[in-house]
Amino acid sequence: MTYKLVALDIDGTVRTPTHPVTGHTRRVIAAVEETGAVVTIATGRSYRSAANQARILGISSPIVSFQGAHLADPNTGEVHWHQPLTPDLARKTLDAFDSDDFPGDVMAYQGHEIFVKEMTEWINAYSGRNEVTVNAVGDLNSIAEQSPTRFVAVGDPNDIEGLESRLLAKFDSTLHITRSLPQFCEVLHPDAGKHKALAEYCVRLGIRPEQVVVIGNGYNDVHMLEWAGLGVATADAVPQALAVADRVTARVQEDGVAQLLDELLQNGLFS
Numbered sequence: 001m002t003y004k005l006v007a008l009d010i011d012g013t014v015r016t017p018t019h020p021v022t023g024h025t026r027r028v029i030a031a032v033e034e035t036g037a038v039v040t041i042a043t044g045r046s047y048r049s050a051a052n053q054a055r056i057l058g059i060s061s062p063i064v065s066f067q068g069a070h071l072a073d074p075n076t077g078e079v080h081w082h083q084p085l086t087p088d089l090a091r092k093t094l095d096a097f098d099s100d101d102f103p104g105d106v107m108a109y110q111g112h113e114i115f116v117k118e119m120t121e122w123i124n125a126y127s128g129r130n131e132v133t134v135n136a137v138g139d140l141n142s143i144a145e146q147s148p149t150r151f152v153a154v155g156d157p158n159d160i161e162g163l164e165s166r167l168l169a170k171f172d173s174t175l176h177i178t179r180s181l182p183q184f185c186e187v188l189h190p191d192a193g194k195h196k197a198l199a200e201y202c203v204r205l206g207i208r209p210e211q212v213v214v215i216g217n218g219y220n221d222v223h224m225l226e227w228a229g230l231g232v233a234t235a236d237a238v239p240q241a242l243a244v245a246d247r248v249t250a251r252v253q254e255d256g257v258a259q260l261l262d263e264l265l266q267n268g269l270f271s
Contacts (some may be wrong), residue, residue, distance in 0.1 A: 005039075
């Protein structure tokens with residue numbers, strides 16, 4: 001068995017705020033692509049932010065962003081696949097946030113912008129860090145009618161864990177609900193998710209799931225680690241990711257992704 005597609009999570013997997021992407025990682029990715037295998041990213045970041053990371057990594061194939069609701073070309077912006085929330089699902093999500101009396105911030109991602117009820121200190125800082133336009137609209141129901149790509153609830157990790165549990169109990173499979181970070185709970189269309197976007201991409205490429213390597217570290221990577229032929233977690237991944245991974249590689253600070261891909265290259269496992 002050889003692998004034909006590699007999908008990489010970004011934050012906490014190939015980079016951190018204090019440990020940028022290394023030259024070693026870029027060189028190994030290029031070497032994998034030289035075998036004819038496809039390398040992509042599967043991230044919770046918005047498309048524009050993900051496209052910037054793709055350029056840093058030297059990746060030009062279509063990328064998965066918005067937590068698996070979006071598949072698009074990082075150079076041209078051409079959208080190959082998109083699963084936004086329907087207005088009905090968006091309204092039901094907002095009603096659930098209101099009935100839960102969630103104390104944190106809620107962000108709605110629509111197009112390349114973010115919409116919030118009101119600006120807060122955290123929202124202002126988030127906007128600056130991510131170089132994204134944030135609009136205060138008072139009532140997010142107006143955005144719900146425009147089929148936003150996702151909602152992100154932001155708060156204390158304990159509040160977020162409880163919110164996620166209650167939303168999963170309420171909606172089950174009628175929405176895709178996940179945590180990308182301990183302080184983020186994300187709500188998307190039920191057909192979204194990194195694993196589902198990658199499955200769609202594989203159909204387009206004629207690649208089987210068992211021919212796919214994925215590497216990640218977060219709660220939102222669990223499904224794709226279970227789905228892929230080889231699911232690899234970083235050593236400092238969340239326990240849920242470690243529990244389902246086929247392999248564990250070193251932390252991002254030790255170039256774990258490059259180490260794993262180097263090993264597979266040396267064993268002739270890409271084609």
